[in-house]
Amino acid sequence: MPRLRHQSALVLLAAALASLLVGACGTIELAPPPPELPLFKRIDARVGVVYTSAAYNTAIVNPLLRVDVGKASVRNFERAFASMFTTAITLPDWPPWRELDAQARSRIDAVIELARVDAELVFGNDRSSSNPLLHGLTGGVPDRVSIGYHVCLYQPDGTPIRCWSTSSHQVHQRQVGECLDLRTCIGPQVEIAMREALARFLLEAESDPELAAWAAGLAQRVQREKR
Numbered sequence: 734m735p736r737l738r739h740q741s742a743l744v745l746l747a748a749a750l751a752s753l754l755v756g757a758c759g760t761i762e763l764a765p766p767p768p769e770l771p772l773f774k775r776i777d778a779r780v781g782v783v784y785t786s787a788a789y790n791t792a793i794v795n796p797l798l799r800v801d802v803g804k805a806s807v808r809n810f811e812r813a814f815a816s817m818f819t820t821a822i823t824l825p826d827w828p829p830w831r832e833l834d835a836q837a838r839s840r841i842d843a844v845i846e847l848a849r850v851d852a853e854l855v856f857g858n859d860r861s862s863s864n865p866l867l868h869g870l871t872g873g874v875p876d877r878v879s880i881g882y883h884v885c886l887y888q889p890d891g892t893p894i895r896c897w898s899t900s901s902h903q904v905h906q907r908q909v910g911e912c913l914d915l916r917t918c919i920g921p922q923v924e925i926a927m928r929e930a931l932a933r934f935l936l937e938a939e940s941d942p943e944l945a946a947w948a949a950g951l952a953q954r955v956q957r958e959k960r
Contacts (some may be wrong), residue, residue, distance in 0.1 A: 761798055761920045763805040763927075770816040771935055776948045777955075779820040781889075783830050783846040784810070791850040793923070798916060800923050802852040802880065809931050810847050810884075817845075817938070831891045838889035842951055851881035851900070854919065859909045875906040876918065880926035882934055886944065895943045901929035 784807050791803035814821040822841065824830045830844055857874035881900035887893055903922040912918035938944055 759798060759916065761800045761916045761923065763800070763802075763920060763924055766809045766812045771813055771932070773813075773816040773935055773939055775816065776818050776944075776951075778818045778842040778948065778951055779822070779840070780814070780818040780886075781824045781830060781841045781844040782811075782814050782821050783824050783844060785846065785848050786826070788847045788850040791852050793852050793854045795854070797856075798919065800852070800854070800919070802923065802927070803850045806850050806880075806882065806927060806931075807847065809927060810882075813931055813935060814845060817935075821845075833889070841889050843894065843947075844887045844889060844891075846885050846887065847882065848885055848896075849881075849883040851879070851883075852923075853877075853879040854923075856915075857907065859907045859911070873906065875904045876922065878903045878919065878922040878926050880923065880930045882930050884934055884938075886947075894947050895938075895941060897934050897937050897941075899930050899933040899937060901926040901933065903929075 789803045789807055791806070793800040793802060811821075811823075824833075824844070830846075855877040857876045879900060879902045881898065883896065883898045885893060885896040903926045905918060905922055907918060
């Protein structure tokens with residue numbers, strides 16, 4: 734009889750794991766950015782915007798799910814850059830912006846580039862349970878999501894002005910039976926990490942003395958040209 738109960742427990746556990754794997758597969762659709770622009774003391778500048786292919790194509794990919802972090806990040810940064818500058822113009826992929834001719838460079842005050850998106854997901858497992866069928870078969874390791882951004886501002890000729898690297902890490906411990914479809918847990922973690930990493934970039938940039946000095950110098954130059 735004990736052996737039959739043990740076999741029954743294993744069958745139940747196998748069925749639960751199979752259900753988990755089937756329900757978890759697929760692409761996670763991340764929420765779009767909010768309609769309102771982020772708060773930022775806008776700089777009066779006409780800035781070209783570049784998203785590198787590496788950043789745009791960044792994705793979390795494993796046998797259970799896929800999260801297109803780069804594409805979602807670009808949507809968020811489009812809103813962020815629009816809040817930072819009076820005019821933000823997305824530059825074409827070709828020719829490379831560093832090869833712009835003098836006439837094209839004269840039409841912009843700087844170029845801001847989302848150069849890199851870093852994304853990592855480490856699966857954990859369910860917390861240990863007092864259920865005798867599960868006790869000892871599950872642990873207490875949380876899921877971990879990390880999102881990072883590397884953004885650089887350049888003069889139109891490619892001279893660096895300032896770069897920023899920000900990141901956010903989210904940890905969630907699943908309870909027993911929670912998130913049988915892993916997308917319902919991982920998706921919100923990724924979204925929160927993306928928002929926090931972007932918010933940290935905006936906070937760092939707004940308080941950055943080098944960015945402030947560049948903006949002040951640009952304003953002085955514009956005033957001289959108007960005289």
